[in-house]
Amino acid sequence: MLGLRMRPAWPSETRRWLAVAAKAKAVSRVRGTRDLLAEDSQQHREVVGVLQRTVERYGFRSIQTPLLEYTDLFSRSLGDGSDIVMKEMYTFKDNSGRSVTLRPEGTAGIMRALVSNNLLLSLPQKVSYSGSMFRYERPQRGRYREFQQFGVEFVGSSGSSVDTEVIAMAADALGALGIEDKVVLELNTLGDNESRARYRAALEVFFLKCKDELSSDSINRLERGSVLRILDSKSEGDQKIIVDAPQLSDFLSEEAKTRFDTVLSGLDALGISYRQNPRLVRGLDYYSNTVFEFLERPVANGEDSEKSVGGGIAVLAGGCYDGLAESLGGPATACVGWAAGVDRLNLLREMSSEAIVSVAVVPVLAGDDSNRVLHEAMRVTQTLRRRGLTVHFCHGRGNMKKQMKAAGRHGSTHAVILGGAEMEQQCVKVKNLDKREETEVPMTELGDFEFL
Structure with a gap:
């Protein structure tokens, strides 16, 4: 006897609705976005809740800023020549003719809010935020054009102890989510302004000599002065060239070296394991001194690849950015912070085994x-x-x-x-x-x- 696949016996009202829906042209989601249905939405709320409770123990308080900001905010904070501003922002003109942008990241909006509300006159400020960010990128695993982010900013305090505490808070948050064994901390120092100026000059000389061998993206970065960003290139051809590039450690001032060494010894004292990655520069141009990423732990042949550096997806990242407030019309203010991708954390997080009644x-x-x-x-x-x-x-x-x-x-x-x-x-x-x-x-x- 042939096995027949029977159609479900839909109620008559449901059949009528399906018939009408079939005739109508379906409206699909915008590519790179998602509908967070009940279970997914619950998981996102749980992750944000764990992160918020963790940072509150460190004295951080939540604030919210608009999804929509004037484009000038990101041009000034991220730089006109940055990849985000040039290729990835959702920008349009409103009815008054002003250029506005759906926020591609959270730090610039937080700093704008602190400047606008005169909160930089009362420092330090310890704030957290969460919500949707928007970037026109190729959708892939853990990366969407609308993505959920949670972040913190420690504004108005500077030094190795601040860097160490903020990194420790990130490690604590990932531990609270139960994924500390699935990530690895990598960090580097970009040095102070003087160190970076000398290093940029050396890199420019180096990359100009092999300009014809660089990828088109790296050539564009070189021509617009974003030479540090070439180090972040994923092109195989670029990577072969980058291996022989000058090392930032050779250009650090004694003060920058001492600060970074003290951060490392602080992490050692707290029992937080890490790897130094001299090529880590972060994707935004306003960073200085300590930068760090928690990456999905690389796996090779089913086992953890302990010696692999720079592999895996970044699930949480941050660093210092002492010049951002000044670029937005505020006073020179020391800052350090991090942001975590909620979608990426969900990929690593185990489902709660606790039965929900x-x-x-x-x-x-x-x-x-x-x-x-x-x-x-x-x-x-x-x-x-x-x-x-x-x-x-x-x-x-x-x-x-x-x-x-x-x-x-x-x-x-x-x-x-x-x-x-x-x-x-x-x-x-x-x-x-x-x-x-x-x-x-x-x-x-x-x-x-x-x-x-």
Whole structure:
């Protein structure tokens, strides 16, 4: 006998809706964006919640800035010649003719808010933020054109101890998410302004000699003065050239060397493991001194590749940026911070093994007692919600089988059943939907009942 694949027996109303929908031209999502449905949205909230609770222990408080900023903010903070400004921003003119941009990163907006609200007159400021950022990039694993980011900024304090504490806070946050064994910390120093000026000059001389062998992107970076960004190139041809490029460590001032060495010894004292990566420059031009990334731990042949440097996706990254406030019209202010990709953290995070209790209250409405049963069921629902439980109230008047199916669709783990018979006995039936076990519970004890 042939195995026939039967079509689902959709209700007539559903069939009519599907027929109408089939005739209509579907509107799809913008490429690189996602719909965060219930489970995904819950996971994102959990990650942000863990991060926020962690940074609050370090004295950071949350603020929010607009998704939309004047384009000039990013041109001044990131640099007109940066890849983000030139190729990746969603920019348009509003009805008044002003150029506005969906924020591609969070730090510039935070600093603009601190300058605009005169908060730099009262330092230090320790702030956190979270929300959507937008970049026109090629969508790939863990990278979207609209992506969720969580970040912190420690504004108004400078020095090796600040750098160390901010990195330790990041390590603490990743540990709280349970992914500390899945990431590796890499860090470098870009030195002070004097060190970077000497290093840029040396790099420019070096890359000009082999300009014809560079990728088109690196040639563009060289011509617009973003020579440090060439070190971040992923081109295989560029990488072969970069191996012989001058090392920043040869151009560091004694002060910059001492600061970085003190950061490293501070991390050693805290038991935080790390790798030094002399090619780490970060993707934004405003960084100075200490820069760092927590990367997805590289794996080779199923085992951790301990000697691999620079591999894996960055899930959290940051550094110092002492000149940003001044570029936005504020006073010269020392800053250090980091930002984490919530989407990327979710890729590494294990699903919580803790069972989440969700209760469906199912009133059995029949006969003259319907209203009395309905009102009592609603009272029971509120009692359970006040305990902090997630409770779905079944409003439908279908038979018990349909009501229980509805409870299952809402992800309920338990059902509380209440009808006329239960009202007479002043009890409810609690059904564990996974174990298919049923317990009779007096109404007076329902407030303390353990849903296991």
